Amino acid sequence: MTDAVERNAAAMREFQARAVLFQDAVARSAGLNSTDLQAVGLLMSEGPATPGELAARTGLTAGGSITALIDRLERAGYVVRRRDGADRRRVLVSVVTERVLADVGPVYGRIAGRWADYLATLTTEQVELATEVLTRAAEINREEVERMRSR
Template sequence: MLMAQVTPEQRDAGAMVGAEFATAMVVFHEAVGKLLGLSPVERKCLDTLRRLGPVTAGAIGEHTGLTTGAVTGLVDRLEKAGHVVRERDPHDRRKVVVKLVPNERNAALMATAFGPFIEDMTELGSKYNQDEVLAIADWIRRTTDILVANTRRITTMDAP
């Protein structure tokens, strides 16, 4: 695939849009977390469990880039608040998995927060053809991988 030459102005404009997007994403998830009484990291951990089902703390770390110590503290807080439980893995009794606890109140609040958002995003997605959607999905996947890798890098650094 040939890449078109990008001018410095286009690169700067792209960086500005990317920064605005990142800020909007963080602020949106902060607002949703506040609605649920959870930090953004706690809420995203619950999202990870919704997507993956019951998994080990190590798997949570792999998908988020957080260290094992950070995941342990995160799961401790979520368990104390009644959002998750630790259980023996039914396939390997030596392992412990983290499992979501159904919560009707949170489900209703999530529907309130995300219902209109999903409708808006569905409408936006309908404006693109299949090749454009695939390109956007590819960019999001690669950006996610970069974010997780850099989260892992930062969380394992010693503070100066």
């Protein structure tokens, strides 16, 4: 078991490093930096946010850093700022989905297709186990990010 756990740890380190490098390459292909692309991804998956909410999602400060990020994304056409319909004092940042899909959709579509082809070679039980492992790895990463941010 020890050898299997060590191989798994090595594979996880490799996967995480490659995932970060992949995301950086995708961001650069769209003229963004990694943090900008992650902010766009969070807005797509979790919905529109106030600048403060987006700062909390990304771990950036609510001050100048998040404003600069939103300004860059707005200039590039990836997000828009709009007044909240329920509370006109609030500004919400929303993704321009069509722009994101046009610029990075083909890259993600290609990798999704390759991943689907690989998963098709596995049994249902293997896919379910892989899903469980990835889900738990994501939870552990999220918990550790929260732990580091709370310091």
